[in-house]
Amino acid sequence: MRGLIEENIITEDGEFILNIGPQHPSTHGVLHLKVWLDGETIKKIEPHIGYIHRSIEKMSERLSYRNFIFATSRMDYLAAHINNEACALTIEKALQIEATPRAKFVRTILSELTRLASHQLWWGCTGLDLGAVTPFFYAFREREAIMAIMEETCGARLTQNFMVPGGIMTDIHPNFQQRTKDILEQIKGKYKEYDDIMSGNVIFENRTKGVGYLSKEDAISFGVTGPTARASGVSCDIRKWNPYSAYDQVEFDEILSNGGDCYARYQVRMKEMRQSVSIIEQLIDNIPEGDFQEKTKMVIKLPKGEYYQRVETPRGELGVYLVSDGSANPYRIKYRSPNFSNLSVLPAIAKGYKIGDLVAIMATIDLVIPDIDR
């Protein structure tokens, strides 16, 4: 018998290193965290990424401007619409055209529906990570209805690829408006249930309050964006600061909180869901008639130059940096993905907490691993 090799358990310095991932239930993907532990307390975290790198940026250099958009659906697969929209907006910016008003409205509605669906999934997964299995199914019930809208109008549930330069791919389905209104009513009726089973639950509150504190300064210096940063008091909503599509035509609040802990992040997202519902409600009855797509050339060639467009995904700021050399293919594309920056703050804020807290922190940062690696 080889015996128990104590070096396996504890290193020579007496350190206890736990490898969380690449396959682990609460990393939501193939993220590998090397965690130095002292008992159950985290001393240090080192994220190891790259297990799911698919070189989407490099691949896009080979594709035409119409074609490369589809690949971005696979980055943050929970916000495929918004990723696609970012690319379409970049191309429109370079071509100096704008999408038709109808397309703008539909884009905004679809983006907010995506945000709702993404936050629903996040809500369920947060419960799941904290050990409550049931909320996951309640979240999926509403998410399923949103996915049905996507399927009916866009043709696909997750990787829709509905955005094209100049507008949307096809016109909306005749049922689109009615279905959207129905789902909004359904979600509005479920707010109380969500609060009853999760937000107000004392175990949940104790698990999240005061856990994973992220200060405003840290949030800014680590480049954290999205609800994670807004929970620390950083105003960074692109929809407010740099409105695109139809966001300049709707009234909504940027949800800010000064808590900085997991509970604040949770509350910010929960309130954002209400804001998304209100945005859709403002738009859904006012979709202007007209073309759904601005006429563009068969082969799009962008003028030589550099273009940058940013949008607000459910997880933060997605920036598309595009360099064109005047040909039909992009010269270089770089995505500034929100999850990559948000992950970078994890080692800083998880230090000193327990393993159980690490799961809560990861859940409330809402990491989507394919978006980190791209």
Place this chain on the structure above:
Amino acid sequence: MSASVIIFYILSAIVLGSGILAVTNSKIFRAAVFLLFSLMGVAGLYFYLNNNFIAAVQMVVYVGGIVVLIIFSIFLTQASGSDMAKPNMGRAFFSALSVIIGLMFTLLFIGEQKFISTTNPSIEPEVKNIGRQMLSTTEHGFVLPFELVSMLLLAAMIGCIVIAIKRPITHLKEN
């Protein structure tokens, strides 16, 4: 040989066998597990003697309390997996000597002891009787042993803490 004798021998074999294994095993965790079996065998002997209350207390105190504490402290020490170092010859000699002397001492006492079967009725382990006996200071009272048992638990706890204290691990680095 009647059934009760067979049961007695089986229990004794468990107690002694696992006791010896506990002492001789070079892996501290396994030694603790064998100690556990030995103590459970003792509890079995109490059950065999129809003294259920003492048997249950044996289980609660030793199995549930002391062995768990020992195992816990083993967890906290860093060398729980590796073989323990062999004791040096001098120590082994003296400990063997003391064991032999102790054994002879015990045998001597057992030889001298006349086992008289008692005619007193056994005390029913009712809650009232247990309570009276435990808290009385008279002849059949057990308040002193009762307090001593708590001392034993305290001693076990302190011992565990002593074992668990982190030793400087310089020797590992030198190698």
Place this chain on the structure above:
Amino acid sequence: MAFLVNYFKTIYKTLKSLLTGMKVTGYYFTHLREIHTEEYPDNRATLTMFDRFRGEVIMPHNTDNEHRCTGCQACEIACPNGSIKIITKQELLPDGKKKKRIDTFVYHLDLCTMCNLCVVSCPSDAIVMGQNFEHSVYDKKTLKKILNNPDSKLMAGVE
């Protein structure tokens, strides 16, 4: 005293919140009509996909075994993954002219991401998205499909 009041307040709040949570799950336990399970293989007979659902690329043929594909290869260019390959041939028309016609329309289902770009780019609406989504096969080779039927012709009037 304030400590004790707080202590019992915490206990009261805790129990209340826990019971509120149990009320939700208890409600669903007793209301079985709220069940949302899709019994997929069993509901195959009644299952209808949305008409826009993108399951696979198909090429509709009419009753005369005619399709609308002119072989312009716009879809092949539009496809980001190279899942479409059009092999053309020269065909002699009755009026003596030679014209480019498709020989085989090869479609690699295993490469396709259902992005719909080929359908959108087709100038003659020759290909559409089918609703079939049960694509699992035992042999990967069968995922390479030829969309035009054997001996099919270009529909009259489509250029």
Place this chain on the structure above:
Amino acid sequence: MNTIFLYSLAGLATLIHNWLGKFISSELGLHILELAIIGLSLIVFLVLLCFFLGYMERRVAAFMEIRLGPNRVGPQGTLQIVADTVKLLFKEGLTPNSSDKFLFNLAPFIMVIASMMAIAPIAFAKDFQIYDINIGVLYVSAISSISVLGILMAGWSSNNKYSLLGAMRSGAQIVSYELSVGLSLISIVILSGSLSLGDIVLSQQNGWWLFKGHIPILISFVIFIIASTAEINRAPFDLAEADQELTGGFNTEYSGMKFAMFLLSEYINLFIVSAIAATLFLGGWMPFHIGGGPSSFNHIMDLIPSSIWFLGKTFTIIFIIMWFRWTFPRLRVDQLLNLEWKYLLPISMVNIIIVTLIAIMGWHF
């Protein structure tokens, strides 16, 4: 008030004993045979019980999660758990190369033996008890302390860091929650004046302790349910397993039949704590009587067999514990210990003083 018309199962045991006595003359042989019969029927009963509990848990979970649950194998999916067992039986039981193989293989057996031993003093029906030990309550709590050793052994011998952390957690958890369980059990012992489960049931002839003992007993009932949920490592106290944090904790490395044995012991433990709660607080097999109420009502209650009463109460408590599991998030390890040392233990200590006062003054009914 000796108006209990319950059908007694005592005759059954005598019948079997006499019938077997016709064939076997030796006293020893008869004893061994009877022991074997009891053991075998117990194992069969427990396995069937676990099948049922497994099915029940899945269905309860599914209905709470707006799902259907198992509905493919057998009528209404009842045979799903059999299919799972067959699968687990045929699955390879892997033993990690660098594990302590002796302890690794021993741990599941320790767990199952500990759970099965604890079932001995439980009264399933009137006069139907495997062993009416005179210290039943103490016996159960003594035996249940062995199972923690099984978890510790499993966690340590797997040579896996997740398992080790799980074992550490469960050790701290079970050792501390044993106190609350013990104290809430003692509150009933004080009132009934007996440690024997049979006597405790009989002492509830004119009303269950939950009603007779006023609010303090209600409090100790709640504490018992919470603390015993923690002691059997079920959610929201399943820190030793904690799938989302420790990927299964102490049983991460187990597969096949050895894993199934952990599952078996978990369900048996669930049954035992529920049975103990039913016996101590809800009167065991004792029917529901209204003291001084209409005798016809009490008579109708007596017509229901005692085993139905016992199993009904037990499964109600099992359902409540399952309900906990499918509603609440998991506690963190420090919060778990906080709950015990800051809330449950002080409350139960004060509670036991009040119960003692009630018992001395005779305020209970």
